[in-house]
Amino acid sequence: MTHVALFDYGAGNLHSLKKGIEAGGARVTVTTNWDEALDRDALVLPGVGSFGAAVQGLGEQGPRVRRALEDGLPCLGICLGMQLLFPSSEEAEGAGIGFLPGRVRRLRARTVPQIGWNDVVTSSDPLLEGVGDALTAYYANSFVCDVESDQEAHVVEARSEYKGDEFAAAVRKGRTWGFQFHPEKSSLPGLRILSNFILEVNT
Secondary structure (H helix, E strand, C coil): CCEEEEECCCCCCCHHHHHHHHHCCCEEEEECCHHHHCCCCEEEECCCCCHHHHHHHHCCCHHHHHHHHHCCCCEEEECHHHHHCCCCECCECCCCCCCCCEEEEECCCCCCCEEEEEEEECCCCHHHCCCCCEEEEEEEECEEEEECCCCHHHHEEEEEEECCEEEEEEEEECCEEEECCCHHHCHHHHHHHHHHHHHHHCC
């Protein structure tokens, strides 16, 4: 059985995400130990807490995690976990993993955070198989990721718009994916995404 490490930054409830991954057919270990996390079949970076807290949880391990992703360790970053894949964030000081090119910025809207359901325009990425050309997903975020313009076409796999601000809803580089929304809270299509991730880990 595929064994997934779900990294715990020490902030938030990981229960629904753990259950969603297990429903996709994987065994899940919640851990704060990077040795253990990088020794599993796949790594999931959850969407709980703040960028500052996540950077503290990352510690000095950023270059090591980046090398593991570059070497092909399958990874799924959700909301904050997607943002941690980038070098830095306007939310807080500190360095992210730096695996994806770009920056994390605050939503350009009068009302933040974005909390609730929003439309997602999808692509043909394997993790989006079976969810249709568009889906409605659950968001809870004040910050979004801007991919460097010369890399957008190669990295961005889905988009959403909030009060006139368009942003990347999903990104991919190699065997690493990031979703700004929460698949574990996005009903059956979201659970299908988690299941698709496990299928990709096994290919």
